[in-house]
Amino acid sequence: MRIPFPSAPIAALLLLGASVPLAADPVGDLVGALPESLLGLTRLAGPDGSDTGFVVAREAARDRLFILRGGAVVEVGEAGETGGRITSLRSEKDAHGVLAFVDIAGADGAETTYELFLEGENAAGYVFQQASN
Numbered sequence: 001m002r003i004p005f006p007s008a009p010i011a012a013l014l015l016l017g018a019s020v021p022l023a024a025d026p027v028g029d030l031v032g033a034l035p036e037s038l039l040g041l042t043r044l045a046g047p048d049g050s051d052t053g054f055v056v057a058r059e060a061a062r063d064r065l066f067i068l069r070g071g072a073v074v075e076v077g078e079a080g081e082t083g084g085r086i087t088s089l090r091s092e093k094d095a096h097g098v099l100a101f102v103d104i105a106g107a108d109g110a111e112t113t114y115e116l117f118l119e120g121e122n123a124a125g126y127v128f129q130q131a132s133n
Helices: 008-016 026-033 077-081
Strands: 038-045 052-059 063-069 072-076 085-094 097-105 111-119 126-130
Touching: 052 085, 063 077, 063 085, 063 111, 072 077, 072 126
Parallel strands: none
Antiparallel strands: 038 052, 052 063, 063 072, 085 097, 097 111, 111 126
């Protein structure tokens, strides 16, 4: 699934660190700038009223997770370092900010749940750890 918002090409480039020169064929330039390992992008909404969203970038070898919050895009590098596939993400607001549960399947198919805590109003502040349950 592609990111379903008007600035998808720009957001995709920001997420993946690519740059596109201005030219007569912006779509062709965008496609040419995307890494070959990118298989798809999925945008997931955060909890209502939280101004938070998530993007999963599916690459050939792993998935990468990004937080969209307050106009900032922050990669959760620890999620990509697991080398697994994100199979589910659900989030909710709590007294301290936003809490997300991220299920990641490893190469062996075993699924592990991680907790992603988004700290208050700090767009770049988060804690990513294996769920304690």
